[in-house]
Amino acid sequence: MDQQRQRITLVDVAREAGVSAMTVSRVINNTGRVSQATRQRVRDTIVRLGYRPNRPARMLVTNQTYLIGVIVPDITNPYFSKIVQGIENIAWESGYSVLLANTNENPAREEAILSQIDESAVDGLIVCSSRMSDDILLPLLESHRAAVVINRKIPHHLANCVRSRHGLGYRANQSARFLAQAGHERIGYIHLKRSAAMDSIDAFIARLAADHIPIKPEWCASCLPIWEAGYQTGQQLLTAHPELTAIIGGNDLVALGVMRAALDMGRRIPDDLAVIGGDDILLASQITPSLTTFHVPTYEVGSMAARLLFQKMQGDTSYQEYLYDETLIQRDSAP
């Protein structure tokens, strides 16, 4: 495993097979004309010697890596791992591998990606970090040959895009409307911190006020898109405002955290408190009471992102986007 065995190169194979390096290269890449006889002889020599092409050398000369970079904020969030699965499957079909960067929402890590995954390291880039600042994202996209961004609006020339057909703040608004219609008058809202895919809390309140659904700013809060933060924020919100009869979570993990917090505080769901999430991760349908949420075709989000990336990588300079639908799935937590 660590012995200093000489690497077998193209030249070794060529010498052994009595041909030139070029011929071996042609055989490996199935390019150019090579007689059936030599082709076979070279093939045999390759397996006999156990030759394997050197990736970096090939990358250097072809200027192609067969790698695509994928940036996510949290691979342990089922929403993102499903997206990665979709990307990876499509990439694999085309002979590409995935270089994964999990930022953990850490700005230092986000910044470091600029040097870690640069243009020479990957052939294309998929970013699904809706909380990454423009100061980092735009230069990042600019420095790559091809890029796709998920759930974020960026200048069309910088990247293709996969996003919800409905605009910013759609979920929160629909949720609030749905709850109001069901008779709720004191609705809380937990916004996802720094998310570029959501409206601000102010915009949320303003829009609903226009529809005579009054939401008070003190009923709203922001937190990171993870379960623990949802739990804590839910607890705080319900302690400070026991009058709330419903809470909208920014995503499923947060909503589930809220549900658990409410249950731990002795609240019954949905009788004492209705909860709505977003993303429709597996857990949402499995938990009791099951979580009302917005279904997102998560796998398709990933696979389409990969497809749009390949389109760009193949030289299509036109802007392409894939819009997906989000549909409210009524379950037990907010019937």
Next chain:
Amino acid sequence: MDQQRQRITLVDVAREAGVSAMTVSRVINNTGRVSQATRQRVRDTIVRLGYRPNRPARMLVTNQTYLIGVIVPDITNPYFSKIVQGIENIAWESGYSVLLANTNENPAREEAILSQIDESAVDGLIVCSSRMSDDILLPLLESHRAAVVINRKIPHHLANCVRSRHGLGYRANQSARFLAQAGHERIGYIHLKRSAAMDSIDAFIARLAADHIPIKPEWCASCLPIWEAGYQTGQQLLTAHPELTAIIGGNDLVALGVMRAALDMGRRIPDDLAVIGGDDILLASQITPSLTTFHVPTYEVGSMAARLLFQKMQGDTSYQEYLYDETLIQRDSAP
């Protein structure tokens, strides 16, 4: 983004700064002696020109990629995504990136990894695919400079290892004992198909028979380690053998599938049926009734795997392993 702009090379910087390429290289790598003045001048030129070193070129000459390959069977399984998170965090700290391969338990994909992630593509490899056949795994490990295997026994010279302190079949046995002690006499077992981390069903039955816990072969089944398979297998098992009062799932996803199937069939849990899982994913504690399962320090499994890999990559040829504990967490599904 797609303009044919000339790549800026080391030589460009050298010319601009009025030094040789070698000096620029020294500045970049902080190696060798360079006067403070030239160093600064070169640095300035680098930022002025926006120079970035070409990864493949550097890889070719140094024979290092700063990449580690990570092979998992299913990134959407929270168990694996948590492991990947652990690996990725440690890798990042050392300036390494993760090349992810998600096999989806697909043998064709597993085989393709041999050529896709070869020795020249990564500096080290972490495999946590307990269902990959030895015919593929061993050559794979053999062809890499450094490797770590998770939850699988392999010849010590091939890789370092992270695994449960308890041997094969520990979970299933403990679960059965626990259930028997609680008075269950007809216990079903769902084995994970092709898993090298588990005993066979026969061994499971034999060992328990020795302890006078009678398990019938027809109460046992095998399935893939995913929720859907657990649901289906649970349904079949409960239909064919309604007499079962408890079922042991190979992992949490399968156990949760069984729980849902049982609930859908009108069984109450744990009154009509007790269920035990394994892994302790987030979902296990959140669901109602909460799932009795084995806690695994999943993040540490990943981070330790990365640490053991770096140890090997740094030339430590001794065999190292990290053993973790699995502890039964009693929850509501099997109190």
Next chain:
DNA sequence: CTGTTAGCGCCTTCAG
């Protein structure tokens, strides 16, 4: 159909 020449961008070795 096959070989020759050149060079990708960088770093190692050895002189100065």
Next chain:
DNA sequence: CTGAAGGCGCTAACAG
């Protein structure tokens, strides 16, 4: 402290 020559392993472009 700095530079010149050479080569990592492979392929593009051109001969023959």
